[in-house]
Amino acid sequence: MTYFIDRRPNAKHKSAVNRQRFLERYRHHIKRSVEEAVNRRSITDMQRGESVSIPAKDISEPVFQHGPGGRRTVVSPGNKEFVEGDKIRRPPGGGGGGGGTGEGSASNQGQGNDEFAFSLSREEFLEFVFEGLELPHLERKSLKSLEEIKMVRAGLSRDGVPSRMSVTRSMREAYARRIAMRAPIKRALKEAQEALAEEINKDPILKNPARIAALEAEIERLEKRIEAVPFIDTFDLRYHQLAPEPQPSSQAVMFCVMDVSGSMTQNHKDIAKRFFLLLYLFLEKHYEKVELVFVRHHTAAREVGEEEFFYSRETGGTIVSSALTLLDGIIDKRYPPAQWNLYVAQASDGDNWDDDSSICRDLLIKELMPKLQYYAYVEITPHEHQSLWHEYENVAKRFAERFAMRQLVEAGDIYPVFRELFKRRLSTP
Structure with missing residues (x-):
């Protein structure tokens, strides 16, 4: 029977189809190596693949070659020694295949064939580990788990300890309070200043010294009220509030x-x-x-x-x-x-x-x-x-x-x- 091997690469130049055929063909050798690895490894050391060696005699593949009979003409480029019809002396030692001494065996000529070694990926390794168990692909799914409590920020409050004070929010509240408290006073101050300017600009005969003095006193009082508004008050302080929140472990x-x-x-x-x-x-x-x-x-x-x-x-x-x-x-x-x-x-x-x-x-x-x-x-x-x-x-x-x-x-x-x-x-x- 003739075998045709598809070596067309898929993504990343790997022939996935041929690899699966290869794993299936040498399943016996791979299974034995995986079982030895499982016995040798710890439970936590199952996240990597495994190196597998296969005797070279078991990996031979069918090849095309010329059959006996027929007429062939071979031209060797660059040949300066032989012409058509010359007889070529047989190489010393017999056959034309060299002096190999067997599959993976030692010899005094230093020649031989090593075992074929390849690596299994983590997924392939686990597939062989659980072969026969019909293990499906487990999808990630949330589990019901015990919960631990973690304190997280949950808004702001007016009461708290200094270590949890929100400086930014406290300054914002203080600024808003100062604007709100000073606004009516500033309006009254502006009206008093305008009235004083109008009274001073009157004709000397029509000026009222008593009113001018009263307006000046009112302006001084309003300016003191504006200065008396505190930069920050305890009313402005805001603190981060903490609330317990369950956290999945x-x-x-x-x-x-x-x-x-x-x-x-x-x-x-x-x-x-x-x-x-x-x-x-x-x-x-x-x-x-x-x-x-x-x-x-x-x-x-x-x-x-x-x-x-x-x-x-x-x-x-x-x-x-x-x-x-x-x-x-x-x-x-x-x-x-x-x-x-x-x-x-x-x-x-x-x-x-x-x-x-x-x-x-x-x-x-x-x-x-x-x-x-x-x-x-x-x-x-x-x-x-x-x-x-x-x-x-x-x-x-x-x-x-x-x-x-x-x-x-x-x-x-x-x-x-x-x-x-x-x-x-x-x-x-």
Whole structure:
């Protein structure tokens, strides 16, 4: 079969169609490299692409060449040594293809073929990460978030503290008051001055000295009244008034809580990691700042780093309430609900001491849920549910809008469960 490859460039000189064909053709190699990268990287290091190497033997492409038979005439420009009909000696070493020693192998001639390497973009990398989950494009959508109060200016008032005084508005009020208070006095002064000038300009026989003296006294009194108008008065002062205004929080913290008891296998942890990763990417699309807190527990709970969270071999029994108690303490100490949107994702296989499950229920209802934005619990097990699941069902009935729980059996269940958990927050494709 003959293949025709379209190398016509699209915008920015990239052949997008051919790139998609290339990714599809070498999907097996790319998928393997992406899976290795996911296991190697941290959850927060999923925002860059990945370099992928493919053995050179797997990238050969069909080419056109002359078939056997037929008559050909070849003219080599600048040939001074050979004429038509001359026989050319075979090169030393046999064939005319050189002395290659194989695909990517070492040889004493220093020749060989390197593996073909190329880079995946962030979008392509994430597409392979969630391959099989049928992940749609998430559109930015406003979330219902907890609000913090911020004091903002809300007009002016006549009362306030000096630090909030509006100088510009106070001077404007003072200027308007001076104009208003001086205007009638200035009119009276002008009338008195005109009357005095008229009286002085009269014939000496008709002048009235008593009236002239009275007018001069009136003018002096009016000038003193004008000068007595204060430059600024307490009546003129204006102060900025502050009012509380709710501000949506732009930062979130995601708590990853996982059971690491002896019943949690590495496969369970890998499934949990995919779920935590999906939730982290979802939150990152809606908040400017997202912090991660990892809490692992068996009979006791500890806050750890991501590497220890997923790959530590420490095991033991199971007391889930130890993790919830530690979680509540971390929130009170570092993440006040008025400033942070709090999300919790818990992964477990469902095992727990029977007496402890009721304690977990009470901790969630009385302490944690009033502070949290959302709580997602996934139980990774193909078996029947145990006491922890049944107690969590009581919490879900009490906080139906903010508490969700689902069961996972294999990696392919992750996205359908995620979509169900966050269906109120996902936009309709």
